[in-house]
Amino acid sequence: MTANNPKDALQAGASDRLKIIMGVDYRTTFTGVSYVTSDKTSVDDIDVIRTWPGDGRPVEGNWKTPTIIAYATENRRPTDNRRAPGVMIAGAMKCAQDFLAEIYRYVVKNLKMRMTPEIFDTTPMECYLTAPAIWTDKARSATREAAIATGFGLRLGSVNAVQANDNIMILDCGGGIVDITTYPVQRVFPMIEFSEICVGAGGKCGSTYIDRNFLGLMSRRFGKAFGEVPLKRRGHGSQFMASFEKVKQAFGTAGHDAFGNDCFEIHPINMQGYFNPDHYDEDEAAVILSRDIGYL
Secondary structure, three states: OOOOOHHHHHHHOOOOOOOEEEEEEEOOOEEEEEEEEOOOOOHHHOEEOOOOOOOOOOOOOOOEEEOOOEOOOOOOOOOOOEOOOOOOOOOHHHHHHHHHHHHHHHHHHHHHHHHOHHHHHOOOEEEEEOOOOOOOHHHHHHHHHHHHHHHHOOOOOOEOOOOOOOEEEEEEEOOOOEEEEEEEEEEOOOOOEEOOOEEEEEEOOOOHHHHHHHHHHHHHHHOHHHHOOOHHHHOOOOHHHHHHHHHHHHOOOOOEOOOOOEEEEEOOOOOOOOOOHHHEEOOOOEEEEEHHHHHO
């Protein structure tokens, strides 16, 4: 008998008990979550959380949420702790725990809506938590402890429930860091033990550097006119940068104007002053970028 959904699998009493397998990509810039049940066999069955609550997300329906949190007790605007820009007066461990707790709470809510609370509460879950390869063992351990403390390790199954003799290679292109590491798992009991096949390598060359180079290009092309636009209209979290995020994700797959030329429009941005009009559409309040931005 083939189970088509979690409820059918449990009721069918399959010999291999159904479990939820969750991946948490906890990064310095953005955090993402995906999950799948163990009765699935295709990569297309993996569900990625694409809608996140709160302010500050760069694109509606984006795969990730900014790794930032604002505390209600320290900021006037938020009425509760939420994933949003704000003043942070807390230790690193507490901040990580609070952020991951919000992630866990939101993901659990989504899973219960899909699986029903009864099925979710009785289904084991394995959680795989990422960490940059260039982090120290102490930093990785602290991140794991923070994840367990927030709830990821309280269910049947465990955080990073790999098996002995597994060989794992991870290439992670994140917002701030790109890194790669490869290692075999020696044992998992009484504690996990592994050794790197080669030393993990990485660099600070993630996608946020594209954002910085883009802002640098705007300053070179438009000078004072761009610099005088209020920061909230052109900086991180603005509609202008959200528009650029969409272009960045679509670069290489789309972008043709009515004349068949490859170009992109980034908006809204209202600029006044003297600059080359070839790169700006005043009627649309949009910056025009052509394919030569590939060097960003």
